[in-house]
Amino acid sequence: MVQTIRNILVGVQVWPFAITGFVAIAGAFIALIGAFASSLDVMEFGKAAAGFGAMGFFGWLLFLIALRSPRPEGKKMTALLEVKDLQVRVEDREILHGLSLTVNPGEVHAIMGPNGSGKSTLSHVIAGKPGYEVTGGQILFRGEDLLEMAPDERAAKGVFLAFQYPVEIPGVATMNFLRTALNAQRKARGESEYSTPDFLKKVREVAKSLNIPQDMLKRGVNVGFSGGEKKRNEILQMALFEPSLCILDEMDSGLDIDALRIAADGVNALRSPERAMVVITHYQRLLNYIVPDYVHVMAKGRVVKSGDKHLALELEAAGYAPFEHAA
Amino acid sequence: MVAVQETVERVRRIDVDQYRYGFETLIESEKAPKGLSEDIVRFISEKKNEPAWMLEWRLEAYRRWLTMTEPTWARVNYPKIDYQDLYYYAAPKPKKTLSSIDEIDPEILKTYEKLGIPLREVAILEGVEPPPGGEPSEQRKIAVDAIFDSVSVATTFQKELKKAGVIFMPISEAIREHPELVRKYLGSVVPTSDNFFATLNSAVFSDGSFVYVPPGVRCPMELSTYFRINERNTGQFERTLIIADKGSYVSYLEGCTAPQRDENQLHAAVVELVALDDAEIKYSTVQNWYPGNSEGKGGIYNFVTKRGDCRGDHSKISWTQVETGSAITWKYPSCILRGDNSRGEFYSIAISNGYQQVDSGTKMIHLGKNTSSRIISKGIAAGKSQNTYRGLVTAHRKATGARNYTACDSLLIGDKCGAHTVPYVEAKNSSATFEHEATTSKISEDVLFYCVQRGLSQEEAVGLVVNGFVKDVLQQLPMEFAVEAQKLISISLEGSVG
Ligand SMILES: Nc1ncnc2c1ncn2[C@@H]1O[C@H](COP(=O)(O)OP(=O)(O)OP(=O)(O)O)[C@@H](O)[C@H]1O
Numbered sequence: 001m002v003q004t005i006r007n008i009l010v011g012v013q014v015w016p017f018a019i020t021g022f023v024a025i026a027g028a029f030i031a032l033i034g035a036f037a038s039s040l041d042v043m044e045f046g047k048a049a050a051g052f053g054a055m056g057f058f059g060w061l062l063f064l065i066a067l068r069s070p071r072p073e074g075k076k077m078t079a080l081l082e083v084k085d086l087q088v089r090v091e092d093r094e095i096l097h098g099l100s101l102t103v104n105p106g107e108v109h110a111i112m113g114p115n116g117s118g119k120s121t122l123s124h125v126i127a128g129k130p131g132y133e134v135t136g137g138q139i140l141f142r143g144e145d146l147l148e149m150a151p152d153e154r155a156a157k158g159v160f161l162a163f164q165y166p167v168e169i170p171g172v173a174t175m176n177f178l179r180t181a182l183n184a185q186r187k188a189r190g191e192s193e194y195s196t197p198d199f200l201k202k203v204r205e206v207a208k209s210l211n212i213p214q215d216m217l218k219r220g221v222n223v224g225f226s227g228g229e230k231k232r233n234e235i236l237q238m239a240l241f242e243p244s245l246c247i248l249d250e251m252d253s254g255l256d257i258d259a260l261r262i263a264a265d266g267v268n269a270l271r272s273p274e275r276a277m278v279v280i281t282h283y284q285r286l287l288n289y290i291v292p293d294y295v296h297v298m299a300k301g302r303v304v305k306s307g308d309k310h311l312a313l314e315l316e317a318a319g320y321a322p323f324e325h326a327a
Numbered sequence: 328m329v330a331v332q333e334t335v336e337r338v339r340r341i342d343v344d345q346y347r348y349g350f351e352t353l354i355e356s357e358k359a360p361k362g363l364s365e366d367i368v369r370f371i372s373e374k375k376n377e378p379a380w381m382l383e384w385r386l387e388a389y390r391r392w393l394t395m396t397e398p399t400w401a402r403v404n405y406p407k408i409d410y411q412d413l414y415y416y417a418a419p420k421p422k423k424t425l426s427s428i429d430e431i432d433p434e435i436l437k438t439y440e441k442l443g444i445p446l447r448e449v450a451i452l453e454g455v456e457p458p459p460g461g462e463p464s465e466q467r468k469i470a471v472d473a474i475f476d477s478v479s480v481a482t483t484f485q486k487e488l489k490k491a492g493v494i495f496m497p498i499s500e501a502i503r504e505h506p507e508l509v510r511k512y513l514g515s516v517v518p519t520s521d522n523f524f525a526t527l528n529s530a531v532f533s534d535g536s537f538v539y540v541p542p543g544v545r546c547p548m549e550l551s552t553y554f555r556i557n558e559r560n561t562g563q564f565e566r567t568l569i570i571a572d573k574g575s576y577v578s579y580l581e582g583c584t585a586p587q588r589d590e591n592q593l594h595a596a597v598v599e600l601v602a603l604d605d606a607e608i609k610y611s612t613v614q615n616w617y618p619g620n621s622e623g624k625g626g627i628y629n630f631v632t633k634r635g636d637c638r639g640d641h642s643k644i645s646w647t648q649v650e651t652g653s654a655i656t657w658k659y660p661s662c663i664l665r666g667d668n669s670r671g672e673f674y675s676i677a678i679s680n681g682y683q684q685v686d687s688g689t690k691m692i693h694l695g696k697n698t699s700s701r702i703i704s705k706g707i708a709a710g711k712s713q714n715t716y717r718g719l720v721t722a723h724r725k726a727t728g729a730r731n732y733t734a735c736d737s738l739l740i741g742d743k744c745g746a747h748t749v750p751y752v753e754a755k756n757s758s759a760t761f762e763h764e765a766t767t768s769k770i771s772e773d774v775l776f777y778c779v780q781r782g783l784s785q786e787e788a789v790g791l792v793v794n795g796f797v798k799d800v801l802q803q804l805p806m807e808f809a810v811e812a813q814k815l816i817s818i819s820l821e822g823s824v825g
């Protein structure tokens with residue numbers, strides 16, 4: 001609601017300036033004519049109009065400045081992703097026991113935690129993978145109920161999950177897959193499909209920046225790709241689809257040092273004030289490349305501690321043991 | 328679990344009830360009386376103005392058939408067929424004698440238009456315009472023989488083929504015009520005594536296509552036959568005979584559809600191919616007979632005998648089939664590798680959904696020296712269907728150096744369907760090398776979710792995965808038909824139109 005009003009105001013911001021500005025200048029002009037014509041009435045009217053216009057002009061300016069200035073800790077802003085007290089079961093076993101997480105546009109959150117603590121489960125539930133039963137809590141995406149949406153609908157709205165274990169699709173050329181997926185998303189959003197030359201140009205650009213050779217794109221999706229190549233292919237898709245929420249599940253596993261830097265650069269290039277990232281990792285090293293705004297520690301299906309990037313260093317030194325007790 | 332469940336539900340609902348070719352053409356037709364007897368065989372022969380030897384041939388087959396019993400070894404179930412409750416001959420009543428395609432009953436022309444079959448001689452590929460004032464380019468032309476119930480209604484491009492020396496005409500005409508060729512080759516690959524359905528076909532076949540490619544000629548265009556069953560309670564028994572003389576080449580494609588009806592209809596065709604020295608025949612089928620509705624009611628019983636004889640040295644026969652239709656498919660396109668260094672190939676995509684039953688495969692009989700064969704079979708089972716690959720590879724004593732490679736892959740969608748692989752391998756000499764690989768997999772939930780996460784709908788994801796699965800075989804089809812076949816596969820599994 002607030003968001004909408006704000007959009008409307010910002011959208012028409014030029015007009016109040018134009019109108020009030022015009023009134024102020026016209027008023028001043030009339031006042032001047034009044035002065036020359038020694039007509040007190042005209043001069044008074046002009047002065048009043050000029051004053052009125054100038055007040056409106058500067059008032060509007062102040063209002064806009066107030067609107068745009070950073071507010072304390074993003075309280076009034078609608079979060080991009082809000083996970084509230086999420087409880088999830090898999091085959092009659094509860095895996096997430098009341099997990100909460102709020103991610104605002106532009107932020108980078110890192111999630112760390114021991115094996116089996118539920119990190120991938122969280123990412124799967126956000127993306128809508130079948131087989132998980134949500135028994136409590138909710139997930140909002142830009143204020144909308146995400147759990148009500150089909151997974152392809154979530155993708156079209158801008159939820160992207162880079163998988164911990166990307167699958168192989170034999171017989172489906174990567175290029176063909178990328179194009180089918182991108183056009184499906186665009187179609188779902190009511191946008192026009194990419195023309196072939198535009199699409200090829202875009203893919204080539206992105207592939208080049210990620211050091212992905214062209215002939216890899218001709219092969220079946222992930223078929224025979226090395227572990228690192230598969231991960232790079234995930235980042236490629238992320239760059240291509242331009243999602244607003246990127247969840248990266250252990251993108252650093254299986255990458256050598258150079259590949260890690262290239263992939264991290266690829267991710268950093270996508271950082272923007274509108275886009276948020278959730279980076280799941282076991283290693284502090286990745287966070288040297290992709291510097292997070294927040295770090296959360298997950299243990300036994302809950303977030304047990306949150307902090308800034310220094311928390312990752314603490315973890316590196318002390319391990320998870322202190323936090324597991326907390327859970 | 329949930330994803331696949333949903334997909335399966337959706338697939339079940341859409342596929343079979345969504346048969347797009349199920350309309351019926353209202354047209355007057357001429358039928359033989361119901362049932363089968365010597366008189367009916369004579370009636371058919373007379374209708375076709377056949378010479379005496381042909382009638383004799385039919386009668387012999389008929390008498391033989393009376394002594395045979397229906398085979399039961401295939402993994403298919405169906406109620407007993409009452410062979411006396413069928414019509415064995417139906418032909419659209421001609422309004423007058425035809426001298427050009429424009430005189431064909433407009434209802435029939437409309438039917439083929441609806442089916443997308445070009446009976447007028449035009450380039451068929453959409454978006455490919457012939458150069459202004461020029462002829463359509465050679466590769467784009469496809470000669471069509473259209474068979475409506477029991478008779479051929481039109482054969483296109485005859486003049487141009489004649490120039491090249493290629494004979495392409497309804498077999499009923501060939502019996503009259505080229506008796507020496509027909510007598511020599513008819514029944515030489517599939518003898519009249521071969522099997523129950525082939526023998527029945529020999530007695531009552533009504534029409535089909537005949538092709539002869541003279542020595543050294545590369546047939547200048549794709550040949551194709553389009554079969555359409557329209558009449559109710561009518562069996563369709565067509566007979567195709569293709570002869571590639573020394574050093575010649577021909578590529579041939581058949582397509583089939585039928586109206587949607589509650590009762591089952593019988594289709595028992597015989598196809599014979601003969602390749603002489605250095606000749607090559609490429610035979611492709613896109614079979615889309617009506618499969619029955621989602622409750623398993625109606626649909627075509629497709630009992631077909633197809634066999635190719637690599638009679639000459641260095642000859643080659645290759646079968647490619649995309650089977651998506653029919654309630655029951657019983658079909659084993661085979662190669663007899665008689666000539667030394669001859670080669671047989673079988674590429675198959677068989678899709679079953681709803682209550683369809685498919686029992687299909689091939690036989691590669693290695694008789695000559697250094698013969699080779701290759702079998703690539705892709706079976707996809709969805710719904711409550713059963714999909715069996717049945718294959719036989721044999722090398723006889725004299726077939727030294729015989730080689731075969733077989734790969735059978737099955738993909739299951741859901742858990743109420745079944746896929747079965749029944750390979751028989753028999754080598755009577757020690758120099759034969761036979762390789763066999765088989766896999767059965769379920770369509771992976773993880774793969775589907777991956778696609779859906781990237782924005783594809785559930786149906787699009789299934790279509791994509793399946794098309795990837797069958798790609799090796801799809802590539803074997805002539806380019807124009809590969810596109811069609813790909814669409815057909817998507818439709819038979821997802822119902823996305825177009
Ligand atoms: N389909 C399933 N069936 C049964 N248990 C499951 C299933 N999926 C996840 N689990 C269990 O849920 C728990 C959390 O798994 P999850 O994959 O989310 O952990 P993770 O934090 O991503 O671990 P890792 O760091 O090893 O990737 C584990 O104990 C796992 O065994």
Ligand SMILES: [Mg+2]
Pocket residue numbers: 119120121164249
């Ligand atoms: Mg994980």
